[in-house]
Every structure is written in C-alpha cells, then in structure tokens.
Amino acid sequence: MQPLIDNARTFGQRPEEFARLAEGQSPQVLFITCSDSRVVPALITGARPGELFELRTAGNIVPPYASTTPTSEAATIEYAVEVLGVRDIVVCGHSHCGAVGALVRGDDLTAVPAVRDWLASAEPRPSGAAEDPAVAEGVQNHVLAQLLRLRSYPCIDRKLATGELTLRGWYYEVHTGAVREHRADTDTFEAL
Numbered sequence: 001m002q003p004l005i006d007n008a009r010t011f012g013q014r015p016e017e018f019a020r021l022a023e024g025q026s027p028q029v030l031f032i033t034c035s036d037s038r039v040v041p042a043l044i045t046g047a048r049p050g051e052l053f054e055l056r057t058a059g060n061i062v063p064p065y066a067s068t069t070p071t072s073e074a075a076t077i078e079y080a081v082e083v084l085g086v087r088d089i090v091v092c093g094h095s096h097c098g099a100v101g102a103l104v105r106g107d108d109l110t111a112v113p114a115v116r117d118w119l120a121s122a123e124p125r126p127s128g129a130a131e132d133p134a135v136a137e138g139v140q141n142h143v144l145a146q147l148l149r150l151r152s153y154p155c156i157d158r159k160l161a162t163g164e165l166t167l168r169g170w171y172y173e174v175h176t177g178a179v180r181e182h183r184a185d186t187d188t189f190e191a192l
Contacts, residue, residue, distance in 0.1 A: 018049070027053040030080040032146070033092040034060045034099065038174045041092070053080045058115065059099030060091060061122050062146045065153045074153070081155045081165065089156070091146045092170040092179075093139040104138035105130045134175070140189050143169040144182065 027050060031041045035056045042052065055076045063071045080086045093100065102109060103125050109116035124145060128138025147167050150156050159165035169182035171189045180189035 021050055025050050025053070025084065027051055027080075027084060028087050029053065030055065030077065030084075030086045030089045031092060032057070032060055032062060032077075032089065033172075034058065034094055034097060036094060036097065036174075038096075039092070039094050039172060044092075044172060044179060053084060053086060055080075058118055059097060059103075059122060059142070060093055060146060061099075061118065062091070062149045063121050064149065077150070077153060078155050081153075081159055087164070088166045088168060089150060090168045090170055091143050091150070092172055093143040093146075094172040095134040095136060095139065095174045097135055097139050097142075100126055100128075100139045100142050101133075101135045103142075104128045104135050134173070136171070140169075140171050140182070143171060147182075 029047075029052055031045070031052045032055045033039050033041055035058050041047065041054055045052065053076075055073060057073055061073075062077070063073050065074060077089075080089070099115075099119055099122075101107075102115075103119055103122060104127070109119065122142065122145070126138040126142035126145065128135055128141060132138075147169050150167060151160065156165060156167075160167070169189070170192075171180045171182075172178075173180075179192050181192050182189050
C-alpha cells in the first residue's frame, strides 16, 4: 500500500496538468471491462484522463435493462450514451478471468452468495474449454453475449439505428498484453 500512498501524495503536485479537467468531460468511448486488477483500461489503450468513461464490473457483465429497477451499471451506460454522447462502446473481456472461469467450470459459489447471484445474471452461461486456464473461448463468447445484451438498452438501440454508436468486442490477453477485436465478417477475434 505504501507505494500507492506515496504516488497519491505527489500526484496532486502538478495542478497545471489537470486544470482543464475541471471544465468537464467529453469521452468518446465507454469502456466496459472486468474489475480484475490486471486489466487497466488506460494502460491498454494509452488513454489520458477524460478520454475513457469506464464501467468495471465483476466479469464485465452488462445486466439486463430494466427501467423499473435500474442498476448502477445501467445508469452508467445510459449516462455515457445519452448525456456524454460516446460514439463507441467497447466490451473488453480478458484471459484468466476468474468470473468467467467459474461460470465455464460450473464452480460451487455457495460460500460467496453475492458473487454467485451476480454471475447468475450473466445468462446465457458462457461455453468454452473448462480445462483452459486462460478460458479464452469462454471469455470471447461472454463478450459477444454482453454486446447482444447492450443492444436491448433503448438508448443504444436508437443510436445504433442512426449510426451514432458502434459496439466493439475486445479480448485482452493478460499474459501477453495482446488485444484482439471481434470481426463480425469472420466471427473471430483478430489482432487490432
């Protein structure tokens, strides 16, 4: 913890670098990814403060849209699309994902009921090779399922129909740093 505290102490000693951020934000991308500490969106993309609007959830799960009982995740998505006017949404899954791995393997999660119930909202359950420690196939299938779920959000459906928004599926390899994007024409994840 001490290195993090030391950096936080010196971080605010460069106010001129951050003054423009007080004027507001206008990110062009909503980046939905896992809360896993090995996945750092700004590091992966090279984004500077104010360039990415981030939504991080266990397993990069996009919950079903429900206007009667909205979730924090749905509010973040709606805000990014309707208020900030993002032009792209990236759903980025990653190798060695504990959440997706648990789903693919069918792990017993009774000891962590909140995790179990959250992961249950990932239906359909991703398929893939349970013996693969990277759970690559499972994660990639899961990313595609989350992209489909995003299409059920009314604000996204409207923006997709008018061409004002693009959805992208990414797969990040923790062990290599490589990023692959889903290509609809070949239905494969290929290097960016």
